[in-house]
Amino acid sequence: MDISKVTSESVGPKWQKQNGVGNEQQGQRSFSQVFSTYLNDVNHQVLESEKLNAQLVTGQVNHLHEVTIASEKAMIALQLTTQVRDKAVEAYQEMMRMQL
Amino acid sequence: MALFGQFGISGSALTAQRLRMDIISANIANATTTRGRLVDGQWTPYQRKMAVVAPRGGPSFDTFLNAATQGKQSTVTQGVRVTEIIEDQTPFKLVYDPAHPDANTEGYVQLPNVDLAKEMVDMLSATRAYEANVTAFNAGKNMEMKALEIGR
Numbered sequence: 510m511d512i513s514k515v516t517s518e519s520v521g522p523k524w525q526k527q528n529g530v531g532n533e534q535q536g537q538r539s540f541s542q543v544f545s546t547y548l549n550d551v552n553h554q555v556l557e558s559e560k561l562n563a564q565l566v567t568g569q570v571n572h573l574h575e576v577t578i579a580s581e582k583a584m585i586a587l588q589l590t591t592q593v594r595d596k597a598v599e600a601y602q603e604m605m606r607m608q609l
Numbered sequence: 610m611a612l613f614g615q616f617g618i619s620g621s622a623l624t625a626q627r628l629r630m631d632i633i634s635a636n637i638a639n640a641t642t643t644r645g646r647l648v649d650g651q652w653t654p655y656q657r658k659m660a661v662v663a664p665r666g667g668p669s670f671d672t673f674l675n676a677a678t679q680g681k682q683s684t685v686t687q688g689v690r691v692t693e694i695i696e697d698q699t700p701f702k703l704v705y706d707p708a709h710p711d712a713n714t715e716g717y718v719q720l721p722n723v724d725l726a727k728e729m730v731d732m733l734s735a736t737r738a739y740e741a742n743v744t745a746f747n748a749g750k751n752m753e754m755k756a757l758e759i760g761r
Contacts, residue, residue, distance in 0.1 A: 578620050581750055
C-alpha cells in the first residue's frame, strides 16, 4: 500500500494553499505539515514491514525477529495514526455541531 | 522515529543472542573435529569459539564528538553488538586412540577443547537471554499500546 499520494496532495500543500496564512510566519510548522511528515514515517514503517515479509516468504531473511519487530512497529505506528485521525475528525465534528 | 528506540535496542540484543547460539551450535557440531586448521602441514583440532559483546553507540569517539558538537549529553547506548569472535586458548584434550588417522606417534589424538556440559550451560544462558529480551520488548510494546488507550 502506498499512501504517499494521500499525504502529499490531500493533506499537505493544498490545505496550505487554500488557507494561505499558516503558522510558518512565526517559524512554526502547521499541523498538516507535522501530520504529513508523520504519515510519511508511518508509510515507511509499513513498507519496510511489507518488504521484510516478502523477503521472509522468499527465504532471504537471516533473523526472524527482524520481521516480527518490523511488523510490530508498523502496527503501533498505524494505530497511533488512526488515533490521531480520530481525534482530528472528532474536533472537526465538534466544530460542525456548533450553533451559530 | 524515536518512538521505536527501545525496539532497536531489544532487536540488537536478539541478534546478538542468535549469533551466540550459532557459535554454540558450531562448537557442539565440531566437538570431535580433529582437522580444524592446517598449521605448517600439521592438522590442529577445532578451537572452541566465543563471542565478545560490547554496548553499541556507547563509549566510542564519534558518539562523544557528535554529542559534544550538538551540545547534548548522550550516554544512553543503542543496544548491543558483537565486536569479535575469539578462540578459546585452553589446551586440547588428549585421548589414547592409536587407530585414529590423526593419532601421533605415541597413539594419542588431540581433540577440540569443547566441553559439551559447558556448551549446554551457555546454550541455556543464550536461550534465556533471548527470552528475557523478548519479554523486555513486549513490555515496551505494551507500554506504548497503553499510551494509545489514553483518551479513548
